[in-house]
Amino acid sequence: xxxxxxxxxxxxxxPGTPRLTQLDALESEGIHVMREVAGEFERPVLLFSGGxxxxxxxxxxxxxxxPAPVPFPVMHVDTGHNFPEVIEYRDxxxxxxxxxxxxxxxxxxxxxxxxxxxxxGSRNPLQTVPLLDAITAHRFDAVFGxxxxxxxxxxxxxxxxxxxxxxxxxxxxxxxxELWDLYNGRHKQGEHVRxxxxxxxxxxxxxxYIEREGIDxxxxxxxxxxxxxxxDGMWLxxxxxxxxxxxxxxxxxxxxxxTVGDMSCTGAVDSTAADVADVIAEVAASRLTERGATRADxxxxxxxxxxxxxEGYF
Amino acid sequence: MGTHAPAGLxxxxxxxxxxxxxxxxxxxxxxxxxxTAGSVDDGKSTLIGRLLYDTKxxxxxxxxxxxxxTAARGGGGAGVDLALLTDGLRAEREQGITIDVAxxxxxxxxxxxxxxxxxxxxxxxxxxxxxxxxxxxxxVLVDARKxxxxxxxxxxxxxxxxxxxxxxxxxxxxxxxxxxxxxFRSIAREFADYAxxxxxxxxxxxxxxxxxxxxxxxxSVRAPWYDGPTLLELLESVPVxxxxxxxxxxLPVQYVIRPRTPEHPDYxxxxxxxxxxxxxxxxxxxxxxxxxxxxxxxxxxxxxxxxAADAPRSVTVRLADDLDVARGDVLVPAAEHVATGQDLVxxxxxxxxxxxxxxxxxxxxVGTRTVRGLLRxxxxxxxxxxxxxxxxxxxxxxxxxxATDTSTEAAPRSLGLNAIGRARLRLAxxxxxxxxxxxxxxxxxxxxxxxxxxxLAAGLIGPTLLDRLAPVRANERDDDWLAGAGx
Numbered sequence: 004x005x006x007x008x009x010x011x012x013x014x015x016x017x018p019g020t021p022r023l024t025q026l027d028a029l030e031s032e033g034i035h036v037m038r039e040v041a042g043e044f045e046r047p048v049l050l051f052s053g054g055x056x057x058x059x060x061x062x063x064x065x066x067x068x069x070p071a072p073v074p075f076p077v078m079h080v081d082t083g084h085n086f087p088e089v090i091e092y093r094d095x096x097x098x099x100x101x102x103x104x105x106x107x108x109x110x111x112x113x114x115x116x117x118x119x120x121x122x123x124g125s126r127n128p129l130q131t132v133p134l135l136d137a138i139t140a141h142r143f144d145a146v147f148g149x150x151x152x153x154x155x156x157x158x159x160x161x162x163x164x165x166x167x168x169x170x171x172x173x174x175x176x177x178x179x180x181e182l183w184d185l186y187n188g189r190h191k192q193g194e195h196v197r198x199x200x201x202x203x204x205x206x207x208x209x210x211x212y213i214e215r216e217g218i219d220x221x222x223x224x225x226x227x228x229x230x231x232x233x234x235d236g237m238w239l240x241x242x243x244x245x246x247x248x249x250x251x252x253x254x255x256x257x258x259x260x261x262t263v264g265d266m267s268c269t270g271a272v273d274s275t276a277a278d279v280a281d282v283i284a285e286v287a288a289s290r291l292t293e294r295g296a297t298r299a300d301x302x303x304x305x306x307x308x309x310x311x312x313x314e315g316y317f
Numbered sequence: 318m319g320t321h322a323p324a325g326l327x328x329x330x331x332x333x334x335x336x337x338x339x340x341x342x343x344x345x346x347x348x349x350x351x352x353t354a355g356s357v358d359d360g361k362s363t364l365i366g367r368l369l370y371d372t373k374x375x376x377x378x379x380x381x382x383x384x385x386x387t388a389a390r391g392g393g394g395a396g397v398d399l400a401l402l403t404d405g406l407r408a409e410r411e412q413g414i415t416i417d418v419a420x421x422x423x424x425x426x427x428x429x430x431x432x433x434x435x436x437x438x439x440x441x442x443x444x445x446x447x448x449x450x451x452x453x454x455x456x457v458l459v460d461a462r463k464x465x466x467x468x469x470x471x472x473x474x475x476x477x478x479x480x481x482x483x484x485x486x487x488x489x490x491x492x493x494x495x496x497x498x499x500x501f502r503s504i505a506r507e508f509a510d511y512a513x514x515x516x517x518x519x520x521x522x523x524x525x526x527x528x529x530x531x532x533x534x535x536x537s538v539r540a541p542w543y544d545g546p547t548l549l550e551l552l553e554s555v556p557v558x559x560x561x562x563x564x565x566x567x568l569p570v571q572y573v574i575r576p577r578t579p580e581h582p583d584y585x586x587x588x589x590x591x592x593x594x595x596x597x598x599x600x601x602x603x604x605x606x607x608x609x610x611x612x613x614x615x616x617x618x619x620x621x622x623x624x625a626a627d628a629p630r631s632v633t634v635r636l637a638d639d640l641d642v643a644r645g646d647v648l649v650p651a652a653e654h655v656a657t658g659q660d661l662v663x664x665x666x667x668x669x670x671x672x673x674x675x676x677x678x679x680x681x682x683v684g685t686r687t688v689r690g691l692l693r694x695x696x697x698x699x700x701x702x703x704x705x706x707x708x709x710x711x712x713x714x715x716x717x718x719x720a721t722d723t724s725t726e727a728a729p730r731s732l733g734l735n736a737i738g739r740a741r742l743r744l745a746x747x748x749x750x751x752x753x754x755x756x757x758x759x760x761x762x763x764x765x766x767x768x769x770x771x772x773l774a775a776g777l778i779g780p781t782l783l784d785r786l787a788p789v790r791a792n793e794r795d796d797d798w799l800a801g802a803g804x
Contacts, residue, residue: 183758
């Protein structure tokens with residue numbers, strides 16, 4: 004039998020020692036969900052954007068299957084309007100861990116006419132078509148997403164295992180009851196299941212976990228100087244994606260990002276937070292949710308997220 | 318950017334409860350999962366909104382969105398509608414009811430909470446079952462003007478059935494009965510009597526007003542006769558988990574880890590989450606259902622080896638002997654006698670509109686194991702309003718019922734949506750048959766439709782509430798239970 008480690012074993016949770024903390028419990032639940040998917044599905048894939056939630060998911064996946072490598076590929080839905088720092092992080096991580104990367108490209112979908120660019124310039128809603136096309140082309144039957152129920156009220160209704168029909172649609176009235184930790188991943192041919200191992204995490208949990216585990220993140224999560232302009236109460240990055248308009252003025256500010264997404268709709272916040280501890284203090288004191296602060300597309304209507312999820316968006 | 322209290326809401330009184338943020342304490346904080354239950358319009362969404370608001374878990378943009386939504390509905394005169402914080406779906410806001418279970422998160426310095434916000438409407442009782450299955454505590458909500466209703470009893474019965482270890486009765490809308498002590502006492506007594514019949518643990522009743530915030534997070538000055546804890550104080554003080562070291566070990570195997578890499582050519586580990594009890598290096602374990610035994614030589618994690626791991630930690634177990642262990646097997650103490658078998662009798666909550674069909678071929682999921690099964694018969698049905706059990710004569714339905722005919726007439730002893738009954742199933746392979754009453758983490762099962770994968774029923778192995786209640790012969794009843802409310 005192979006020897007794995009010569010470290011001194013640690014006693015955890017046995018009588019007389021502290022029981023699992025909140026972060027331990029969330030981590031254990033996430034690992035459990037990952038292993039369920041690997042045990043039940045033929046072709047899982049993990050959505051990896053280079054954002055903090057998907058980075059934490061990947062970290063859980065490494066823990067779940069260690070000492071074996073992560074037994075599924077990762078997929079990035081590339082809007083074509085990415086932050087270069089994030090693409091660099093993505094490619095470096097994939098190389099370091101020996102992962103297989105599938106890229107679903109919004110630009111390709113625009114070029115071959117499957118989707119049409121929107122007047123507002125936001126490519127975020129355009130991700131749905133290339134995502135579903137890639138799921139079909141690669142016959143993925145389980146798709147891990149980093150969605151958290153605390154993000155948005157439609158997401159609060161999401162199950163850990165969320166069945167999508169052959170059109171990728173989510174029907175909140177037809178969700179399967181989810182009992183104990185018996186996750187039912189049965190599906191028909193052509194259907195797939197979206198799996199959300201971070202469902203029960205909050206933004207602060209994610210940051211505290213990143214701190215505890217010493218997880219590396221793209222630089223844009225920390226303060227830096229950037230050319231930005233104001234639109235709809237957010238700081239957007241000037242760039243080839245289409246901003247600023249003639250009436251919008253670029254200025255150089257100290258900012259950081261709370262979420263990572265399409266440049267056209269992901270706003271930066273004024274910040275001096277230089278490391279994870281600073282970010283935790285800032286998030287803990289913030290009176291705005293991360294989506295409220297930095298996502299333009301969720302403000303469109305009271306049910307913007309619900310409507311997009313019904314169409315197959317994450 | 319300071320937040321302000323919504324117009325019309327009482328400004329929360331100073332509280333000794335430290336809200337959301339405590340940067341020093343979170344590493345010691347544990348996690349409590351709870352579920353709410355209550356009838357339509359009893360103010361459940363408002364109570365949750367109040368809990369979130371008074372623990373300062375509502376952020377400014379969420380609050381302003383709710384203010385806008387309140388104003389758009391012509392409200393605003395009476396203050397912000399806190400219920401709009403939780404009813405997230407379009408149809409829910411349109412109809413003013415909660416359709417589907419939602420999960421909310423809030424925390425104090427002492428504890429983080431995952432709250433399953435379950436619908437009160439009879440049509441969605443299955444979601445109450447969903448929320449209660451993992452809950453360590455249930456809040457049963459009652460409108461002080463209406464008292465204990467059919468739906469209150471139904472939810473209390475489900476709470477008892479699912480073995481939720483802690484129950485709090487929240488008597489809401491006390492402001493509308495002038496904080497009358499006698500009204501509160503009478504409701505609490507009626508509920509306590511009912512809870513006793515159900516075998517529920519001790520129930521703590523709290524008089525409160527979710528609308529105004531009395532006794533939710535902050536103590537009310539309007540009910541001086543009540544000297545018990547506030548709702549939040551109760552939530553912070555109930556024990557989260559039983560002592561894992563005294564529970565028998567159950568470790569359902571999820572996945573076999575075999576790297577086959579140059580570093581680990583022969584590694585073989587059994588990955589799973591400890592469902593109950595503790596596993597230690599050196600333990601003699603039995604692999605069920607095969608029955609073979611071996612010894613734990615290592616408990617591996619990414620972060621290094623462990624000497625012991627307790628529920629609900631995810632670990633990877635290595636055994637001394639090269640046994641054939643696969644997903645679906647369960648590791649248990651070698652010295653303990655654990656029941657296994659192919660005949661499963663249990664209480665089922667029917668979760669779909671399609672009625673149960675005697676003789677139906679189904680899939681049964683127990684732990685990490687899924688086996689083919691036959692739904693032989695349903696021989697009893699629980700009336701949660703009267704707490705009586707309709708007992709049906711045993712008939713070998715396999716040979717008398719045409720399983721392809723799903724019309725009501727052809728299914729005289731079947732269960733419809735939200736019905737609770739006792740089912741007998743025959744399984745193609747043996748499984749671990751833990752009694753749900755003593756093994757809440759491993760005694761549950763799912764009945765799944767093999768055709769489309771939908772979850773037909775949630776089941777509890779072994780004698781449960783149904784067997785403790787007095788049976789009533791089917792022919793002694795003159796009402797047609799098929800036409801029962803919502804069934």
